Amino acid sequence: MMRSSRLQAATGAVLVVLATGLEVAQAFLHIGWVALLCLAGVIAGLTLLGRGLNGMRLDLGTRVVAGLLALVVVAVLLLPFVLVVVIGSFQSRLDLLAGPHVIPEHPTAAFYPNLFNGGTVFGQAFGNSLIVATSVAIFTTLCALLGAYAIARIRFPGRGAIHSAVMIAYMLPGIILLVPLVGILKSLQLVDSLPGMFLGHSAIILPFVVWLMVGAFDGVDPDTEFAARVDGCSRAAALRRIVLPLILPSVATTAVFAFLLSWNELLFAKVMYVSQTPMLAPTIVNFMDPINRVEPQLSAAGLVSSVPVLLLALLMQRYIIRGIGEGSVK
Numbered sequence: 001m002m003r004s005s006r007l008q009a010a011t012g013a014v015l016v017v018l019a020t021g022l023e024v025a026q027a028f029l030h031i032g033w034v035a036l037l038c039l040a041g042v043i044a045g046l047t048l049l050g051r052g053l054n055g056m057r058l059d060l061g062t063r064v065v066a067g068l069l070a071l072v073v074v075a076v077l078l079l080p081f082v083l084v085v086v087i088g089s090f091q092s093r094l095d096l097l098a099g100p101h102v103i104p105e106h107p108t109a110a111f112y113p114n115l116f117n118g119g120t121v122f123g124q125a126f127g128n129s130l131i132v133a134t135s136v137a138i139f140t141t142l143c144a145l146l147g148a149y150a151i152a153r154i155r156f157p158g159r160g161a162i163h164s165a166v167m168i169a170y171m172l173p174g175i176i177l178l179v180p181l182v183g184i185l186k187s188l189q190l191v192d193s194l195p196g197m198f199l200g201h202s203a204i205i206l207p208f209v210v211w212l213m214v215g216a217f218d219g220v221d222p223d224t225e226f227a228a229r230v231d232g233c234s235r236a237a238a239l240r241r242i243v244l245p246l247i248l249p250s251v252a253t254t255a256v257f258a259f260l261l262s263w264n265e266l267l268f269a270k271v272m273y274v275s276q277t278p279m280l281a282p283t284i285v286n287f288m289d290p291i292n293r294v295e296p297q298l299s300a301a302g303l304v305s306s307v308p309v310l311l312l313a314l315l316m317q318r319y320i321i322r323g324i325g326e327g328s329v330k
Helices: 002-029 032-056 060-090 093-098 111-115 122-153 159-171 174-187 194-218 222-230 235-246 248-263 267-272 280-286 295-329
Strands: none
Touching: 002 032, 032 060, 060 295, 111 295, 122 159, 122 194, 122 235, 122 248, 122 280, 122 295, 159 194, 174 194, 174 267, 194 248, 194 267, 222 235, 235 248, 248 295, 267 280, 280 295
């Protein structure tokens, strides 16, 4: 039995290694069916490896296969970003003329300062998006705290209808909300302005943020708040001193999602921009012009635009993980 398990594990490991090597060679072969063969080899190899290791030691194969799958997922997520965005941003014009290179032969960082000089509006767009996304995250989170608390805790006529309306507004395609929003902002003379971008982003994102916060309030036992009110706290004091500390991870997660949605917003920002208020996502899309596209410049723009998101994720990861975990338990 032990010998058979070792043979299965060895065969599986060999299959995984061969399939991985074949997938690497696929970068030069460019044959469609090779990718399917690699996928089949990896699945068969991991199956044999797991069974063989489980036969040798209980649950060892499961842990090894889970670890390998985790490495594959991380590689699939990180390798394109590292190769195309990070390393690709250091290509020179000589590398572009000579053909594609995994590692640039003449690396340069010249495209980074070019993003922020007078030749492009990227610097202005980056600043505008940072201002709008930060303001929208703070404003919508505060509004969602009050609105979601009213929906979750206060019984009033039309409460169910308002909750349903919030969910419906969140599910509607953005193009449906775009037409009335632009009409309203045009009547207020806020088209192509930072206040107009702020109001438009807030209107689009607020239903989603309220929906998240309603779930957070539903996860708190009402008796906890009721006990505080019996002891003399007002509703506002109970919310501030009792409920808010309990849902703080959810609040932080909601604020992060609001920032990301505003930071990545494309459709509304592209329609609202005329000449004065460029935003980040439409500016990067303009770099994808098939005629005037410069790949390293596009990669550099993508990397710079990722920096605030990565910093926010690192700074708030503790709250994000706790908020997502509490949401899954609820």
